[in-house]
Each structure stands twice: as C-alpha cells, then as structure tokens.
Amino acid sequence: MAHVRDLDPGSSALAYYGSELRRLREAAGLTQKQVGDIIYCTGSLVGQIETAKKPPTRTFTERADAALGADGALLRIWPLVSRSALPGWFRPYADLEAKATAIYTFQVQLVHGLLQTEDYARAVLEADRPGNLDELVAGRMERQRILHNENAPFLWMIIGEGVLHQAIGGGPIMRNQLARLLGYRKHPRIHVQVLPFIAGAHAGLPGSFNVLHFEKLPNIAYTEDYGPGNVSFNSLDVSLRSHRYDLLQAAALSLEDSAELIAEVMEDRYGKDQA
Template sequence: MPNIRELDPGASPLNFYGSELRRLRLAAQLTLDELGAKVYCTGSLIGQIETARKVPTREFTERIDTALGTDGTLMRVWELVMRSQLPGWFRPYAELEAKATHIYSFEAQVVPGLLQTPEYARATLGVMQQKRLVERVAARLERQRILDREEPPVFWAVIGEAALHQQIGGPKAMRGQLAHLLSFRDHDWVQIQVMPFTAGAHAGLPGSFKILRFEKDPDIVYDEAYGPGHMTANPQEVKGRSLRYDHLRAAALSVEDSAELIARVMEDRYAEQA
C-alpha cells in the first residue's frame, strides 16, 4: 500500500476525500480498525479509501459522517467524487441536468439513464469497458436522485419499443428493468411513453436526444453520440428539437397504453422461469 503521506489532496476529488477522511479519523484518535468497527467495515477498506485506491459509497460516507460527528463534511465531498466518476465530456451536461426544471428525453434503443436499474446500468456501461465499472454505475445511479428531491424536475421520456425487447443483462435484469418503469405509473413528475414499432417512420429516426429547460436560463439541447455528445443553447436548434419532440409525443402511445405494453412485454418475453 502506498505511503498515505504521499497522497496529494489537490490531485482529484477522490484524493481530497481520502485525505479528509484520514484527517478526521486522526482528529478523533481512532485507528483504522477502531473506525471500521464503528461503521461495520474492515480497517483495510478504510485504508484503501484513505489512499484513494477505492471509491466510497454513499452509505459508507453517511455512516462515517455520523460516527465522526462531521455534520455532513464528507458527504459534501462525496458528491464531488461521484461527479468525477462521470466521463469528463459528460460532466457539463450532468451538472445542467441537476439544475433543470424540465427534462425531455428520447431514447431509441435503451432505457434512459435516469430510469435504469443497477443491473441494467451495469450491463450497458460494461459493454466495451469493465474498468471502474462499479464506480461508473454508482455515478449513474446517483444522477437519479434528482427524481427523489422534494421538488424534482418534470421528466418526460419517450422510449423506442426496441428498448423493451433488446435483452440487456439477461431476462431477470430485463424483467426488473421493465418492472421499474412500471413503478412510475402513478408518479406525478415522471411520464413514460413508448414509440411502438407500428408507428413506422417518426421524428426520432435521426437519433436520441434530450432537452433541458430551466427556470431562468436558456433551454439546452443534448444530442447523443458514440463518444462525446453535442450540447447547444442555439435558439434555432432548440426550437427545431422542441418541435421534433412534440411530434414524438404525438406519435407515441399514451402514458396509459405505454404502461400496458411494457407490462405485456414483461410477462410475454421475460416471464419468470420455473
């Protein structure tokens, strides 16, 4: 294990978290094992986090803050750590997404990230890269917490029917994912529509995209891509994408009919096997 004194707190949010954890632990005059006993983990795990070799979880951070009486110090740093786990090119979008009052999403082939289960997220994020998969999944799931806020954004999702049939993560993961979509059936702020195969040619054929709206700032359009997406506040592009989204919502199944289709696919295609 590297010498913890060599850790540069300014090198990254993860390094800063580790150095703060060590500072707080030493101020409390606790060894690694003693603190581990208080938060129900091993001293070795705490040592790995203090040396920035392992990314802490939200639950770990909450327990540490409570055990050390830090008044949420580490939780505030942890939010920066989670943001740093996102790809650099995606962070500006994620920061704007967290501030938006309305989020409109069209996904042609997959379930939107804000609605993914851990199993589904793990399968999608792990297709081409397994490195830091646990941390990247955690960062994606952390983005979803905006939907649990006291005043969440309005989130409207139009999803291509292909996303219901494409078996990502296996039958069990897909059944769990579709059940999760159905859990929003009576949600006041989340609306889900499915673009059925029978719709034929529709306004979303050029590709997936998102529109973010804010209380005071200009609207933002984010276009999906294989690598870095494209984000713009150009009024003409925003106007064109907004019109395209209106056509998508008009062509998709109603929220009620979409839920019925999701339930039908879940039972017909991903029924639990004896």
Template sequence: MVNIRDLDPSASPLDYYGSELRRLREDAGLKQGELGVSVFCTASLVGQIETARKVPTRDFSERVDAALGTGGVFSRLVGLVLRSQLPSWFQAYAEMEAKAAYISTFQAQLVYGLLQTSDYARAVLGVRTEGNLDARVAARMERQRILERENPPLSWVVLSEAVLHQEVGGRDVMRNQLTHLLGLRGREWVQVQILPFEAGAHAGQMGSFNLLRFEDDPDLVYTEDFVRGHMTANPQALREGSLRYDHLQAAALSVEDSAALIARVMEERYGDQAEPDGRTVA
C-alpha cells in the same frame, strides 16, 4: 501502493475525500480497523479510500459521518466524488441536468440513465470494459437523486418500443428494469411513453436526444455520438429538437397505454417460461 502522505488533496474530489477521511479519523483517535468496525467494513477498505484507490459509496459516507460526528461532511463530499467518476465530456451535461426544471428525452436504444436500475446500468456500462465499473455504476445512480429531491424536475421520457425488447443484462435484469418503469407511474413528475413499432418512420430516427429547460437559464439540447456528447443552446437546434419531440410525443402511446405495453412485454418476453419437462424458469 499509494502513500497517503503523498496525496495532493487538490488533485481531485476523490483525493480530497481520502485526505479528509484520514485527517478526521486520526483527529478522532481511531485506527483504520476501529473505524472499519464502526462503519461495518474492513480496515483495508478504509485504507483504500484514504489513498484514493477506492471510490466511496453514499452508504459508506453516511456511516462515516455518523461514526465521526462530522455533521454530514462526507455525505456532501461523496456527490462531488461520484460526479467526478463520470466521463469528463459528460460532467458538464450532468451538472446542467441536475439544475433543469424540465427534462424531455427520446431514447431509441436504452432506458434513460435517470430511470435505469443498478443492474441494468451495470450491464450497459460494462459492455466495453469492466474497469472501475462499481464507481461508474454508483455515479449513474447518484445522478438519479435529482428525482428524489423536494422539487424534482418534470421528466418526460419517450422510449422506442425497441428499448423494451433489447435484452440488456439478461432476462432477470430486464424484468426488474421494466418493473421499475411501471413503478414510476405513481410519480407525477415522471411520465413514460412508448413509441410503438407501429408508428413506422418517425421524427427520432436520427437518434436519441435530450431537451433541458430551466427557470432562469437558456434551454439546451443534448445529443451524443460514439465518441462524446454535444450540448448547445443554439436557437435553431432548440427549435428543431422541440419540434421533433412534439412529433414523437404525438406518435407515442398514451402514458396509460404505454404502461400496458410495458407490462405485456415484461410478461411475454421476460416472464416465467416452461421448459420441455414442464418446469418453469425465471
């Protein structure tokens, strides 16, 4: 077991969070169990977070701020903690993604991370290992907060139709994920197009990629291989990425027709189905 007194607050955002939680809890004259009662959790969970063995959630952080009257300290810290749970090679991209004014992405196999439901994300992230899965899912959900801010980035997403048919996490998870995509139609800052199978050979056959545009900084193009991600501001790469994306948008269905296709796949592939005895299964 980690001894809280052995924690180095400068070792990581998680260690700093834990040390501050212990310090402010003790300043308030509360035991771990007493704080746990106030924030609707166990003393054990408080202890695990204080010893950096458990990653706090945003909900926990907001409750602690209210219980200890810390003025939002932990609600601000938890963003850093969750970002630190992202793969080290991905953290630089996540920081730039959060600063972008415009995000354009083509996804050949999966729903873009900013648009994933938590269950879909859990299925994707748990393919190779379930280690620290809760924290990794929470980190992905934290990334999505940029879409909730007052001035969110304009996000234009082109998904291969294959994304709709690739069953990730089971039929219920897919149905809820496609429902979520349809629910985005009310957000003018998020547009989703589907590149249909009928498009044939297309400009995205080399794989998924993202384009980030900024108000004041150079634009970036981001790609991934099976080991890590690659981010560059090389003008030639940007030109090639922009040209490919323009072709993909032109070949994709309109936003309205894309929504109709999503709804049709959701109903036909993931809707209620009748068993031989006449019963329906979800």
C-alpha cells in the same frame, strides 16, 4: 501499492476524500476494521477508500460520516467525488441537467440514465470496459438525486419498444429495470411512454435526443454520438427537436398503454421462469 500517507489530497477529489476519511478515523481513535464493523463493511474496503483505490458510495459516506461524528464533512465532499467520475465532456451537460425545470428525452436503445437501476447502469457502462467502472456507476447514481430534490424537474421519457427487449445485463436485471419504470406509473412528475414497433417510420429515426427547459436560461437540445455529446443553445435546433418530440408523443402509446406493454414484456420475456 499506494500508501495513504503518500497520497496528495489535492491530486483528485477521491484522494481528498480518502485523506479526510483517514483523518477523521484517526481522530476518533479507530482502526479501519473497527470502522468497518460499525458501518457494516470490511476494514479492507475502508483502507481501499482511504488510499483512493475504490470510490465511496453515498451509503458508505452517510454511515461513515455518522460513525465518525464528522458533522457532514464527508457528505460535503461526496458531490465532488461523484462528479469527478463523470467524463469531462459530460460535466457541463450534467450541470445544466441539474438546473432544468423540465427534461424531455427520446431514447432509441437505452433507458435514460436518470431512470436506470444501478445494475442496469453497471451493465451499460461495463460494455466499454472502463477501468473506473465503480466510479462511473456511482456518478450516474448521484445524478439521479435531482429527481428527489425539492425543485425536481419534470421528466418525460419516450423509449422505443426495442429498449424493452434489449436484454442489458440479462433477465433479472431487465426485470428489475422494467419494474422500476412501472413504479413511475402514477408519479406526478415522471412519465414514461413507449413508441411501439407498429409505429413504423417516425420522427425519431435520426436518433436519441434530449430537450431541456429552464426558468432563467435558454432551452437547450442535447444529442450524443460515439464521441462527446453536443449541447445546442441555438433556438432553431431546440425548436426542431421540440417539434420532433411532439410528433413522437403523438405516435407513442398512451401512458397507461405504455405501462401495460412494459408489464407484459417484463412478465413474458423476463418472468421468473425466464431468468
């Protein structure tokens, strides 16, 4: 078992975080258990984070930073930790996503990562049986913070109706996920449309894609497959996908009708008596 004093702080963001947590704790003259008692977790969890065995959550970081009088030291490291959990091929896109002024996404099988609940995200990511599931979930949740920034992007998501029926994680998780989507019903910058089954053949049949708009960069198109995603700055690619998106918006239900369908599926398929 790794001992915290054997860790190289420069080996990873997680190890750096753990070493700083230990340094701050010892400077405060506290044991792992005492820190755990203060921030409402176990001393064992504090020890696992210090030894880079478990990734910290943002909530843990905020509480530990305050309890140890770190003056933001741990909070400044946190983005490095959360970003390190993202697959290497995905990080350049995540950086672009954080700079976008508008994000248009069409999703055939899943709710887009920026609007996933933590439990839904965990169930999605767990399907590949990764060894670093907790880190991946933390990274996905941290990505969503761009929606709460002062310069938050405009986000428009169109999902196929099948997304509502694909029971990712089971009834209770799906009910909470659909409830979250309904929570954006009146949001000024986040819009959700559903492409119904009755739409038949449509412009999104080739698969899911995103189009990102920027203030000072060229707009991009992004697609994913089983391998690394593909970012295209080619103006023709962006134009073709933007055209497809216009057609999908026209074929999808209105925002209000989409919300009504989401609510209907949430109650009929994932109601409390169906959980």
